[in-house]
Amino acid sequence: MREFSGDHRFLSINTATLRKQADLVGIIDACARAEIPAISPWRDQVAAVGLDRAARAVKDAGLALSGYCRGGMFSADPERLAEARDDNRRALDEAVTLGAPCLVLVVGGLPQFSRPGSRPSRDIAAARAMVEDGIGALLDYARGAQMPLAIEPLHPVYAADRACVNTLAHALDLCDRLDPDRRGGLGIALDVYHVWWDPELSAQIARAGADRLLAYHVCDWLVPTRDLLNDRGMMGDGVIALRQIRSEVEAAGYQGFVEVEIFSEDWWGQPMNQVLETCIARYRSVV
Amino acid sequence: MREFSGDHRFLSINTATLRKQADLVGIIDACARAEIPAISPWRDQVAAVGLDRAARAVKDAGLALSGYCRGGMFSADPERLAEARDDNRRALDEAVTLGAPCLVLVVGGLPQFSRPGSRPSRDIAAARAMVEDGIGALLDYARGAQMPLAIEPLHPVYAADRACVNTLAHALDLCDRLDPDRRGGLGIALDVYHVWWDPELSAQIARAGADRLLAYHVCDWLVPTRDLLNDRGMMGDGVIALRQIRSEVEAAGYQGFVEVEIFSEDWWGQPMNQVLETCIARYRSVV
Numbered sequence A, B: 001m002r003e004f005s006g007d008h009r010f011l012s013i014n015t016a017t018l019r020k021q022a023d024l025v026g027i028i029d030a031c032a033r034a035e036i037p038a039i040s041p042w043r044d045q046v047a048a049v050g051l052d053r054a055a056r057a058v059k060d061a062g063l064a065l066s067g068y069c070r071g072g073m074f075s076a077d078p079e080r081l082a083e084a085r086d087d088n089r090r091a092l093d094e095a096v097t098l099g100a101p102c103l104v105l106v107v108g109g110l111p112q113f114s115r116p117g118s119r120p121s122r123d124i125a126a127a128r129a130m131v132e133d134g135i136g137a138l139l140d141y142a143r144g145a146q147m148p149l150a151i152e153p154l155h156p157v158y159a160a161d162r163a164c165v166n167t168l169a170h171a172l173d174l175c176d177r178l179d180p181d182r183r184g185g186l187g188i189a190l191d192v193y194h195v196w197w198d199p200e201l202s203a204q205i206a207r208a209g210a211d212r213l214l215a216y217h218v219c220d221w222l223v224p225t226r227d228l229l230n231d232r233g234m235m236g237d238g239v240i241a242l243r244q245i246r247s248e249v250e251a252a253g254y255q256g257f258v259e260v261e262i263f264s265e266d267w268w269g270q271p272m273n274q275v276l277e278t279c280i281a282r283y284r285s286v287v
Helices: A024-033 A043-049 A051-060 A078-098 A124-144 A168-178 A201-212 A242-251 A272-285 B024-033 B043-049 B051-060 B078-098 B124-144 B168-178 B201-212 B242-251 B272-285
Strands: A011-014 A038-040 A068-072 A103-106 A149-151 A186-191 A213-218 A258-260 B011-014 B038-040 B068-072 B103-106 B149-151 B186-191 B213-218 B258-260
Touching: A011 A272, A024 A038, A024 A043, A024 A051, A024 A272, A043 A051, A043 A068, A043 A078, A051 A078, A068 A078, A078 A103, A078 A124, A124 A149, A124 A168, A149 A168, A168 A186, A168 A201, A186 A201, A201 A213, A201 A242, A213 A242, A258 A272, B011 B272, B024 B038, B024 B043, B024 B051, B024 B272, B043 B051, B043 B068, B043 B078, B051 B078, B068 B078, B078 B103, B078 B124, B124 B149, B124 B168, B149 B168, B168 B186, B168 B201, B186 B201, B201 B213, B201 B242, B213 B242, B258 B272
Parallel strands: A011 A038, A011 A258, A068 A103, A103 A149, A149 A186, A186 A213, A213 A258, B011 B038, B011 B258, B068 B103, B103 B149, B149 B186, B186 B213, B213 B258
Antiparallel strands: none
């Protein structure tokens, strides 16, 4: 297991962590000043400053990327599937322009939430089938662009509205069906917030292996959690066995960035540099 | 699949659904007037009116029970395990006095939440081991009293603080390890709220079979869910494929009551008879 106490050379900041403090260029500047080597930006933050300006700011700051958030939302009415396809291709092209190592996929839940305007459905199995089809179609395009796709299983609390792939086992089953020969270009983004509770987590991390582990995200699970979306915790403030999970991820071969992604009204209310200092301190002490 | 549209002879009301409108005796009276044949009471509601009075009220009203809520919270510091054991034996004795068909078990999460005062821990595997030991020990006592134990897997959102058994597969694994010869007396309580998202649900319901399916609870999952604890939906108001799941439960052999359990500030604010009328109408039309 890598030693993190002495520096923060594997730290990445998911820019949603600071989305209310600054625009993407401001976040990039702050990360560079804090000698944080990598970020993972969100599409809306890139769009707000312009793709070319965002790409130039990343390059000028000498930052690496640990991912690009996000493609997905594959479940939709049939007449909206072309919209979903085109939207995902644009996301993928942006990831290429930015130099991201992978496009993170939040796959979508039931179609009426995944692509609003779609007809209401309670058929989660049908949504899962659409997700599989959608990833399969995007994979061809992604391979042409040499941009890996990282399926992110989300916590089951988001099954209806955000992602109907809710366990690492399910995400890896999709990978195995869509890439049975492990040609590469398809894997998972593992976020401890979504998977820490899973009794199969250790076994599935080992099953994933280095070639499927494309990204690793950390934050913490607070008790009580006061809001389903925006009450994630800073590492160390909750109940997730962070060092245990990282040891398993690294034992499986992962040696990439550890990306801090915290959606939190509390942390969005703190000064940007204080959040970054806390991320660095916790990365060194508890991640 | 049983036809529910013509009457409500398999309907049971979990009394937590009406906990803010009346005490247990008042709920029993209202259910009897609505010709609801069964209830499932909570320990605190029984204690508030007295065990003997509760048992007499149930009997005088001619009601059946579909369960008794609840035992569990097995995870604790070693010096608190005796407290947990004694507490669970009392719950079991109460279930016997009330004539319940099973004692529902909410198994507990991390020890500091399961039995407050226990030392903080992030070791969910250790909590799961304590839960298994605790159920095993209680099972001997329960068999002596001929009172079946029904393990209720809770939604993963409650893994830290309420129950670290979060999938039907995990609950059935516990049953198989603690009762390998299927002697009986150990099974599961299946609540759609907790398991609807699970891609393995259908397979695990079939695996459970009639002898492990001791209780079946319904409500609905609302989008958005505004509160993790008390924003459950009335059947039909959310996204759960209720008829699909009941068809699978019945195909596995379950023929018992369908118990409505809704924790909801919204429904707690409605008049009791209106809630019961709505439960009956939805039971007939969408369950």
